[in-house]
Amino acid sequence: MSKNLFVVLAALIVASMLLSACGAPVTAVPATEAPKATEVPAATVVPATEVPTVEPTADPMAMFLPAAVTGDIISAGSSTVYPLSERMAERFKEEGFAGNITIDSIGTGAGFERFCKTGETDISNASRKIKDSEKESCAALASPRTPLEFRVGTDALAIVVSSENTFLKDVTLEQLAAIYSTAAKWSDVDPSWPAEAIQRFSPGTDSGTFDYFVEAVMAPANKVDNKANLPAGEAAILKAANIQFSEDDNVLVQGVEGSPYAIGYFGFAYFNENKGKLQALTVGGIAPDEKTAEDGTYKLSRPLFIYSDAKILQDKPQVAAFINFYLKEVNNEILSVGYFPASQALIDEALATWKASLK
Numbered sequence: 112m113s114k115n116l117f118v119v120l121a122a123l124i125v126a127s128m129l130l131s132a133c134g135a136p137v138t139a140v141p142a143t144e145a146p147k148a149t150e151v152p153a154a155t156v157v158p159a160t161e162v163p164t165v166e167p168t169a170d171p172m173a174m175f176l177p178a179a180v181t182g183d184i185i186s187a188g189s190s191t192v193y194p195l196s197e198r199m200a201e202r203f204k205e206e207g208f209a210g211n212i213t214i215d216s217i218g219t220g221a222g223f224e225r226f227c228k229t230g231e232t233d234i235s236n237a238s239r240k241i242k243d244s245e246k247e248s249c250a251a252l253a254s255p256r257t258p259l260e261f262r263v264g265t266d267a268l269a270i271v272v273s274s275e276n277t278f279l280k281d282v283t284l285e286q287l288a289a290i291y292s293t294a295a296k297w298s299d300v301d302p303s304w305p306a307e308a309i310q311r312f313s314p315g316t317d318s319g320t321f322d323y324f325v326e327a328v329m330a331p332a333n334k335v336d337n338k339a340n341l342p343a344g345e346a347a348i349l350k351a352a353n354i355q356f357s358e359d360d361n362v363l364v365q366g367v368e369g370s371p372y373a374i375g376y377f378g379f380a381y382f383n384e385n386k387g388k389l390q391a392l393t394v395g396g397i398a399p400d401e402k403t404a405e406d407g408t409y410k411l412s413r414p415l416f417i418y419s420d421a422k423i424l425q426d427k428p429q430v431a432a433f434i435n436f437y438l439k440e441v442n443n444e445i446l447s448v449g450y451f452p453a454s455q456a457l458i459d460e461a462l463a464t465w466k467a468s469l470k
Contacts, residue, residue, distance in 0.1 A: 395410060
């Protein structure tokens with residue numbers, strides 16, 4: 112093929128391609144645009160409230176539950192407090208305590224001797240406050256003790272005569288002092304009373320009840336320098352004729368009930384146990400009961416205590432547990448024993464003393 116023919120053919124091919132490209136344009140129908148999707152705003156992430164992890168903690172008082180402790184508890188002292196402490200010991204055992212509790216009724220003074228002079232007891236029961244001389248004895252022990260005071264109730268000292276007594280219903284404090292000192296016959300105190308010898312019964316000198324009677328009745332009637340005098344009051348009752356002393360209140364009960372001309376005094380609980388055999392006198396026209404004991408209108412009402420020591424409570428959990436139980440439950444039991452509750456404020460104060468002693 113000639114060169115010129117090749118060129119012509121090539122030109123034709125190129126021309127044909129150009130014509131195809133320049134053909135009628137195809138009108139493109141624009142595709143309907145899909146609506147843009149509404150944008151969902153990103154969710155606000157609210158952080159979950161964190162619940163603090165609470166580690167289970169043991170009840171700090173669990174170690175003082177009656178069933179959690181064992182060992183010996185030794186208590187001695189007031190014959191007045193004795194029936195109350197005995198009841199609280201029974202309750203403590205009922206709640207699960209498996210150890211031994213010894214409670215001796217030997218009088219407040221003798222109880223403080225065993226607590227402060229010989230250091231034999233864990234708890235001292237008392238129907239009066241501890242004396243400074245007794246505190247000094249506690250401090251002088253080889254292992255010194257500092258007595259802690261716990262108020263547990265209120266007693267109304269009962270002045271009692273036999274149920275057969277028909278002439279005596281009320282007595283004044285002044286008459287009572289004469290009955291327990293210089294008067295030989297009832298008629299010496301009041302001419303309208305029988306001309307019969309007075310038979311006197313009294314707690315012994317180791318008893319807090321004796322101490323209280325001397326302080327409340329005998330000392331004011333035996334003044335020195337125009338002031339109530341304890342030594343003079345004590346001497347007066349100790350010199351009285353026809354008097355029997357005993358640390359055992361049951362002996363006093365039996366003595367008084369045996370004669371219409373007898374008289375005695377002791378804690379209200381012992382009268383309460385023997386109402387059929389004895390009569391409780393009013394004093395200055397006021398009868399002993401819960402209200403008059405609490406407000407002080409009955410002139411022979413007095414506080415009741417138990418004492419211990421911080422080191423004893425720390426070294427002997429069973430003693431700490433018993434005292435804690437005693438204070439928390441005593442007002443549930445005391446009326447049935449025959450005494451009257453201390454105010455809740457006084458019980459709370461005693462519990463605060465207990466708590467502080469364990470630190």
